[in-house]
Amino acid sequence: MNILLIGAGSVGQGFLKVLALRSQSLQESHGFVPRIVGVVTRSKGTLFDEAGLPLDALRTALQNGHLDLTLNSSTVQRNPAIQTILQHSAVDIVVEASPTNVQTGQPALDYIYTALNHGKHVVLANKGPLVVDGIGLMRCAESVGKALDYEATVMAGTPAIRLATKGLPGAQVTGFRGILNGTTNFILTKMSEGGSFDEALAEAQRLGYAETDPSGDVDGWDAAAKVIILSAAIFGVQLTFEQLSVSGIGELTSSQIQQAKMERKRWKLIAEGTREGGRVHPVALPVDDPLANVNGTLNAVTYTTDINGDVTLVGAGAGGQETGFALFSNLLEIYEQFF
């Protein structure tokens, strides 16, 4: 099982860490260890060797910010064309963990189509391609008989996709309602404890939860991207941002948040969807709603089913290792099904 990894930031490196952590037990339980044959990065170039790259040396190089491994191999290629190695016969699976562009899905979207059309399985942490053309990608994967898995795109390693699509066989999920963005949930939690929006945002940025430009999180667009992905996964419907009603937490004041507390309510940025559509908006939830006490960077989703009531899943919504684990868990499922 040969892997081409695209993207070696915190998620890509988290994936390699989980692979290293699990290689011995995987060898014992499954009799194999997946092999990294290539790594594609935006700023450090591309390294490819169909004979396989040494995992420990690769991880060390990436931690040190480069890909200049000393390799004693006659088949190594430095900075080959990406479209060429996506088609290489030595690649079985493409793991896509490059930065997200939710407007175009590129360049990942083209990479994934090339990979699928050349018989590779694809595992994604990158939301962009699914937001732009998730249903198209799913149809393509189905038509070529390959896997397209994306557990990592929603709630990191917390198996939100797997629960909705495989965890309730015989029931239909008729709707979802969740806290799908950790940054805004951290800010709302801090504001609930008495801080101002600016203080809470500054702390989120200091801890690495929020980006320098936090608008993608704060204005609700990251949560909206996850609504689009869940709607495709569960209902088979491709939504666009334009079809969603999206409002963020930027308008919420500290006094509104304190007022809600006195009324035994908690403001949360709620992302929700049904077969008819979806929205993202702040809601003051009653304190006994399972989502009301999901605090800090935790994420949660409640699935409403037709014959089994509501089922709620709570867990980490981000983190390099957790997201890397999600990629790894999809890899194992593909191994069980196809190899």
Add this chain to the structure above:
Amino acid sequence: MNILLIGAGSVGQGFLKVLALRSQSLQESHGFVPRIVGVVTRSKGTLFDEAGLPLDALRTALQNGHLDLTLNSSTVQRNPAIQTILQHSAVDIVVEASPTNVQTGQPALDYIYTALNHGKHVVLANKGPLVVDGIGLMRCAESVGKALDYEATVMAGTPAIRLATKGLPGAQVTGFRGILNGTTNFILTKMSEGGSFDEALAEAQRLGYAETDPSGDVDGWDAAAKVIILSAAIFGVQLTFEQLSVSGIGELTSSQIQQAKMERKRWKLIAEGTREGGRVHPVALPVDDPLANVNGTLNAVTYTTDINGDVTLVGAGAGGQETGFALFSNLLEIYEQFF
């Protein structure tokens, strides 16, 4: 796919209801409808017909408290020996939903061994056999190459077993901690709202959540049975009640519960386990613990994993239809894997 149903109380009837609700969509999606060939009850006798029993007439008869269906069939058997029909070649799957005896596991334990040893798959809602000899049953099922599934035994249709055993591939669950008994959680919730233990228990009994003799729930033994089942499922360890430390909610006073509220804590009956053992005991959880705000008859479990932090699942912990759905979901999994 021919089913012998043992037990036709609220869970058995819930299973038949889900089967009826799903038969059309199942026919469309899978091209088959499971057929009930026999029903074994304690008080209404046994009805068996290898040609299949009419589902609607069967449900109506059971709702009216009998099994005296008018059947125009030459193969019908009324009150045959149970051990004989367990071995009948027309039976593919035994669904065990008879009343639980956690001391002996009987008579279900004998039934299940007979069924497995005669090549039948087994799906369980009955905790008794697993509490007494779960690991033995799992080994037997493995040795004969048949399924032994029991999603219904813990948290009804909320997929607690499936999440721990299949939902986190590549991670190890190192511990669990949950609210696994709805009756005590309902009583604690009512006491937290100001009622006395006796008032809360009376209301639970009036609503059908608590039995006339509530000691199995109140003293923690039902939750302990679920600790034993989860320990077998996750760690492959067969615990006994004697190995567990079990205390219930009977000693908790209203003033303790109100005191905890002032300290921003909530008393919950916590059932927990690791590879080293397990216990059931009331704990005053900080209000921001994901389990602290699981109220009423809801159940929840938090799984601690080695590489993906904590994952919490919240949902219905009881109910005829929900538990019947869990049986049905296992049935579908068996169909996908074996048929």
